[in-house]
Amino acid sequence: MKILTYPDERLKQVSQPVAQFDERLRTFVARLEETMRASPGGVGIAAPQVGCFQRIVIVDVSSRPKSANNGRLVLINPEILSWEGMATSREGCLSVPDYTGNVMRAERITVQACDELGSPREFLCNGFEARAVQHEIDHLDGLLFLDRLVSRRTDLFRRKRYGNRKSA
Amino acid sequence: MNRWYMLTVVGKDRPGIVAKVTTALFDGGCNLGEASMMRLGGSFTIMLMVELPEPAGVLQRLLEPVASSLGLQVHVDAIDGQLHHHREPDARISVYGADRAGIVARVTALLAEAGLHILELESHVAGSRESPLYIMHIEGYAGQGIDALRRVLERVKGEGIEVSLEPVETMIG
Numbered sequence: 001m002k003i004l005t006y007p008d009e010r011l012k013q014v015s016q017p018v019a020q021f022d023e024r025l026r027t028f029v030a031r032l033e034e035t036m037r038a039s040p041g042g043v044g045i046a047a048p049q050v051g052c053f054q055r056i057v058i059v060d061v062s063s064r065p066k067s068a069n070n071g072r073l074v075l076i077n078p079e080i081l082s083w084e085g086m087a088t089s090r091e092g093c094l095s096v097p098d099y100t101g102n103v104m105r106a107e108r109i110t111v112q113a114c115d116e117l118g119s120p121r122e123f124l125c126n127g128f129e130a131r132a133v134q135h136e137i138d139h140l141d142g143l144l145f146l147d148r149l150v151s152r153r154t155d156l157f158r159r160k161r162y163g164n165r166k167s168a
Numbered sequence: 169m170n171r172w173y174m175l176t177v178v179g180k181d182r183p184g185i186v187a188k189v190t191t192a193l194f195d196g197g198c199n200l201g202e203a204s205m206m207r208l209g210g211s212f213t214i215m216l217m218v219e220l221p222e223p224a225g226v227l228q229r230l231l232e233p234v235a236s237s238l239g240l241q242v243h244v245d246a247i248d249g250q251l252h253h254h255r256e257p258d259a260r261i262s263v264y265g266a267d268r269a270g271i272v273a274r275v276t277a278l279l280a281e282a283g284l285h286i287l288e289l290e291s292h293v294a295g296s297r298e299s300p301l302y303i304m305h306i307e308g309y310a311g312q313g314i315d316a317l318r319r320v321l322e323r324v325k326g327e328g329i330e331v332s333l334e335p336v337e338t339m340i341g
């Protein structure tokens with residue numbers, strides 16, 4: 001499927017919850033996943049990025065060495081239940097070519113969502129995976145990482161402080 | 169085909185310089201590319217990519233009124249204007265310590281030896297006049313891998329400089 005790129009205004013729109021967990025949904029999820037895997041470096045995708053305004057997200061960071069993860073995550077109607085810690089790190093987006101920037105995200109989150117069959121699930125996500133999940137859920141609310149950029153200078157000092165806290 | 173220039177403007181900092189310079193450029197038919205503006209030691213500095221289908225002298229003249237009214241030094245160089253080819257950093261290095269001569273040369277020479285291609289460098293002199301503190305922040309591309317950088321940085325330990333290195337892991341989604 002074709003990925004919408006900003007300044008396409010549709011990326012700023014809020015997506016609607018999925019109501020029907022049927023074969024059509026599962027076919028769509030499979031195609032969405034194919035699109036994500038065909039995108040160089042892409043570890044997550046949200047349905048609105050291909051012009052479908054439903055609350056569906058896929059994340060799979062298992063290709064990343066050294067980052068704990070839940071494998072292939074299909075999150076439908078996801079809700080973040082808790083956040084912990086904040087850290088700045090670099091993000092890019094399939095919908096914003098040729099730009100990456102620093103963004104603040106929670107380091108650890110608990111997320112609740114339905115799977116493709118409609119069964120409720122809960123996941124604990126850390127670090128790289130937690131960032132990916134937050135980035136994709138933002139897409140469902142019409143937010144891009146460009147809405148959350150922080151400057152490098154802020155980054156430098158904030159990170160120092162967190163570093164100290166960890167070692168204390 | 170249009171021409172790209174790197175425009176450098178330096179002067180005493182005061183509010184409104186960016187607006188006045190960019191308005192003069194816009195009114196003169198210029199298109200702007202990427203820019204970096206910093207206040208360094210009380211001076212205003214900006215480097216700005218400007219596209220204009222005219223010789224460099226035209227751009228220089230275009231800025232004369234605003235430059236003379238604000239006391240700005242203007243410098244123009246023709247460049248090969250590459251847009252849409254950002255290179256991603258994969259390493260971030262922070263350095264700080266008591267300010268002393270040679271600190272930047274020492275650290276950047278080691279990093280260059282280990283294959284670092286610096287994409288961004290920013291440094292500040294903080295602390296007080298009696299005991300100045302030097303802080304430097306570098307992002308770059310590790311041509312020989314992160315471990316090569318880690319190894320050379322080991323050598324400055326014990327020289328009174330704190331150096332930290334961490335990989336930049338860009339999440340794309």
Ligand SMILES: [Zn+2]
Pocket residue numbers: 092093094095135139340341
């Ligand atoms: Zn994205």
